[in-house]
Structure formats: structure tokens, C-alpha cells
Amino acid sequence: MALDFDPNDLIIPKNYGVSGQPHGIWSQLREEAPLFRCESDDFEPFYCITRHADIVSISNKPEIFSNARGPMLLNREQRKREEDDPASFGKMKTIIEMDPPEHRDFRKVASGFFTPRSIHRLDEIVAECAREQIDKLGEEGETDFIDAIAQRHPLRVLATILGIEPADEDLLLELTQQLFGSEDPDLQREGEDRGEASKQLIADFGALFTRIIADRRAHPTDDLASLLANAKMADGSPMGPMETFGYFLIVFTAGHDTTRNAISGGMEAFLENPDQLDKLRADPSLAKSAVEEIVRWSSPVNYMRRHLLEDVELHGTQMKAGESLVMFYASANRDDTVFDDPFRFDITRRPNRHLGFGTGEHFCLGAHVARLSARALFHELASRVETIERVADPTQIHSSFVVGLKTLPIRYKIRPAA
Numbered sequence: 001m002a003l004d005f006d007p008n009d010l011i012i013p014k015n016y017g018v019s020g021q022p023h024g025i026w027s028q029l030r031e032e033a034p035l036f037r038c039e040s041d042d043f044e045p046f047y048c049i050t051r052h053a054d055i056v057s058i059s060n061k062p063e064i065f066s067n068a069r070g071p072m073l074l075n076r077e078q079r080k081r082e083e084d085d086p087a088s089f090g091k092m093k094t095i096i097e098m099d100p101p102e103h104r105d106f107r108k109v110a111s112g113f114f115t116p117r118s119i120h121r122l123d124e125i126v127a128e129c130a131r132e133q134i135d136k137l138g139e140e141g142e143t144d145f146i147d148a149i150a151q152r153h154p155l156r157v158l159a160t161i162l163g164i165e166p167a168d169e170d171l172l173l174e175l176t177q178q179l180f181g182s183e184d185p186d187l188q189r190e191g192e193d194r195g196e197a198s199k200q201l202i203a204d205f206g207a208l209f210t211r212i213i214a215d216r217r218a219h220p221t222d223d224l225a226s227l228l229a230n231a232k233m234a235d236g237s238p239m240g241p242m243e244t245f246g247y248f249l250i251v252f253t254a255g256h257d258t259t260r261n262a263i264s265g266g267m268e269a270f271l272e273n274p275d276q277l278d279k280l281r282a283d284p285s286l287a288k289s290a291v292e293e294i295v296r297w298s299s300p301v302n303y304m305r306r307h308l309l310e311d312v313e314l315h316g317t318q319m320k321a322g323e324s325l326v327m328f329y330a331s332a333n334r335d336d337t338v339f340d341d342p343f344r345f346d347i348t349r350r351p352n353r354h355l356g357f358g359t360g361e362h363f364c365l366g367a368h369v370a371r372l373s374a375r376a377l378f379h380e381l382a383s384r385v386e387t388i389e390r391v392a393d394p395t396q397i398h399s400s401f402v403v404g405l406k407t408l409p410i411r412y413k414i415r416p417a418a
């Protein structure tokens with residue numbers, strides 16, 4: 001079988017920054033090599049899982065495909081840092097690094113907060129956030145859509161849910177960008193030494209969380225930060241300090257960066273498919289199905305890593321216990337055995353069984369928040385936009401894990417709110 005591509009394009013962050021998600025390669029792999037072993041320049045070897053059915057099956061067997069080594073593949077430098085300094089994020093355990101039964105106990109701590117019913121009470125608040133963001137654009141002008149809208153709106157929504165002071169929003173935004181964009185020259189922390197920068201980043205997150213946890217223990221409210229700071233496990237014992245930090249870390253960071261990338265990916269798709277924007281403008285209630293299509297289309301969480309707890313044979317290949325595999329959600333979301341015409345952006349697509357939020361044991365805890373947040377924004381935008389166009393090419397973040405646009409310069413005319 002002649003597979004002719006550069007394996008670095010599958011995983012090296014810089015290559016995503018230059019060329020985006022490698023859809024051409026994934027199509028070839030889904031067709032010809034559904035269990036491809038990738039050996040890139042910098043990362044440990046891993047198996048690529050590119051078919052929708054395989055990701056569903058693997059995600060439903062956490063007893064074999066474990067999360068315990070973390071969701072991200074580490075490059076050589078990151079692995080060395082983790083070995084040299086085990087008292088880093090490695091000790092701050094997030095629920096995405098847990099397997100059952102531990103995972104289920106910890107997930108229960110916050111799952112009640114994230115049910116559709118519980119999130120539904122935020123409808124009006126989130127709609128108001130969207131209105132305010134679009135109002136800030138004024139009636140016409142030029143701006144970077146990411147800076148002005150895509151990153152501000154989900155951050156505002158998350159800050160509201162968590163109960164973070166507006167003064168801390170910018171700090172949280174900066175730290176999150178440094179965390180997910182650690183390989184991007186425009187987002188990295190200042191300074192030569194990456195090891196030192198990474199330690200400082202951990203310390204800054206730690207200081208922010210310590211301050212918020214102390215405050216919510218002294219003055220609990222009904223926000224999510226209070227729930228996490230005062231959480232008790234099933235046996236009545238308080239949640240451990242590292243697990244509390246881990247929960248804060250995943251909710252504070254995964255909670256807005258991913259949604260930002262979905263919103264910017266959605267905007268780019270609308271600009272490239274103006275007929276779909278016209279459809280949404282004609283009927284803004286389509287925002288609900290549009291958001292599912294946007295998450296399928298953009299797949300902001302590009303992949304999740306699992307490692308094998310036992311030997312497993314798949315597609316005729318024997319994988320060994322301890323080896324890593326990477327489930328590329330973005331590839332599964334273009335699988336033509338599941339989606340008709342998968343490279344068509346169609347906001348009325350039905351059914352839309354995308355895997356953008358994962359599936360099975362670790363299905364995204366914040367999916368309903370993300371949906372509500374993106375839906376409110378596109379509903380507001382579609383109801384008020386008169387014209388919108390790109391004024392320069394977008395740029396992409398150098399990241400292969402949480403992927404998306406860095407800039408999207410636009411020109412627009414917007415109607416005032418009714």
C-alpha cells in the first residue's frame with residue numbers, strides 16, 4: 001500500500017499552524033490504513049484512529065483504553081520536563097486523566113451542574129452576553145473576529161457560571177492561551193527557557209485558583225467555583241487538594257478555548273458558504289442545528305489520546321499493552337460512512353452524529369454550555385448582520401490538540417438590537 005504523506009502533518013503543532021487539519025491524509029487513512037502507526041520526528045509513536053466506528057468502540061471501553069497518561073501526546077521536550085519535574089501538572093489530576101471507577105465518582109461532583117435542565121436556567125443570561133458582545137461592534141467597521149467576539153463571548157459566559165470577577169477574565173484568557181498555545185510563537189510566555197515558562201504558568205494558575213478557592217470556602221454562593229471548592233465525595237470526605245485544582249484547571253480552561261475555536265471555525269465556514277449564512281439570517285432558529293454542524297466542521301478538540309492496558313488486535317494489527325493511540329475526532333467527523341457528503345457545510349444536516357464532544361465515558365461535561373453559548377451568539381449575529389466579509393486571510397494556532405484560528409479579520413455592518 002503506497003501512503004504518500006509526511007507523518008509530521010498528523011501531529012506537529014507548527015504544521016497545523018501552516019496547513020490546518022490534515023483532512024487529505026485522514027481521508028486516505030480512513031480508506032486504506034484504518035490503524036496507521038505514526039512515527040513523527042518529535043512525538044512517541046502512536047496509532048492513528050481515524051474511522052468514526054472505531055472511535056465510538058474505543059471510547060466505550062475505558063477498561064482497556066485508558067486515560068491515565070493524559071489526553072495529550074507529549075513531544076520529546078515536554079516528556080523530559082515531566083520526568084525532571086514530576087511535581088507539575090502531572091500531579092494536578094483532572095477528571096480527563098482518570099479511569100472508572102474513580103472517574104465516575106469525580107465526574108458526579110459536577111455533573112448535576114451541567115445537565116440540560118440546569119443549564120437551561122442560563123438561557124436569558126447567555127442571550128444577554130451575546131447581545132452585549134454584538135452591540136460592542138457598533139454599526140459598522142473592521143475588526144478581528146476572534147479578538148472582538150469569538151474569544152470574548154465564551155469567556156464571559158464561563159466567567160458568569162463560575163462567578164469570576166471581570167478583572168480576572170483577562171488573566172484567565174492569557175493563561176489559557178499560553179497553556180493550549182504553548183507551541184505557538186505568538187502565544188508562548190515571554191522568555192527563553194520553556195521549562196521555566198511552563199513552571200511559571202503552573203504557579204500563576206495555582207495562585208488564581210488558590211485565591212478563588214479560599215474566597216468560596218469563606219463565602220460560598222451558588223456558582224460553579226463554590227460547588228467545586230466545597231465538593232465532597234460519595235463517602236462524605238472533602239475532595240482532595242490536587243483533584244480540586246485539577247477540576248478548576250479543566251473547567252476554567254477547556255470551558256472557553258474550545259468554544260472560541262468552534263465559534264471562529266463556524267464564522268469562517270459561514271464566510272466561505274454565504275448561502276448557509278443567508279439561510280440562518282432568514283431563520284435564526286436554525287442556530288441550534290447550525291451549532292452541531294459547526295462543531296462537526298471545526299472539531300476544535302482535534303484528538304484525544306488513550307493508552308492500552310492490554311494487548312488488542314484491530315484491523316489485523318496486534319497492538320501491545322502500554323502503547324498509545326490517538327482518536328482523531330476531526331477525521332471521524334468527515335467519515336463518509338456516517339455523513340452524507342461530509343465535506344459540505346450544511347447547517348440543516350440531520351442526523352448529525354458528530355464526535356466533536358467525544359462519546360462514551362468521557363463525553364464532554366460542558367457540551368450543553370458550549371451549545372448554548374455558540375447558539376446564542378450565532379442567533380444574535382444572524383438576526384442583526386447586514387453584511388460581513390473577510391478582509392484578509394485567517395491565521396491558525398500552532399497546535400494539534402485544541403485547534404483553530406488565531407485571527408480572522410472581517411468588515412461588517414450590523415443593525416442595532418431590536
Ligand code: HEM
Nearest residue numbers: 095096255258259262301357358359362363364365366370
Ligand atoms: C465547542 C466546545 C467544546 C468542545 C468541542 C469540547 C470537546 C470535548 C471533548 C472532545 C472531550 C473529551 C471526550 C472524550 O475523551 O471522550 C471533552 C471533555 C471535557 N469537556 Fe469539553 N468541549 C467543549 C466545551 C466545554 C465546556 C464549555 C466545558 C465546561 C464548561 C467543557 C468541559 C469538559 C470537561 C470537564 C471534560 C472532561 C470530561 C470527562 O473526562 O469526563 N468542555 N470536551
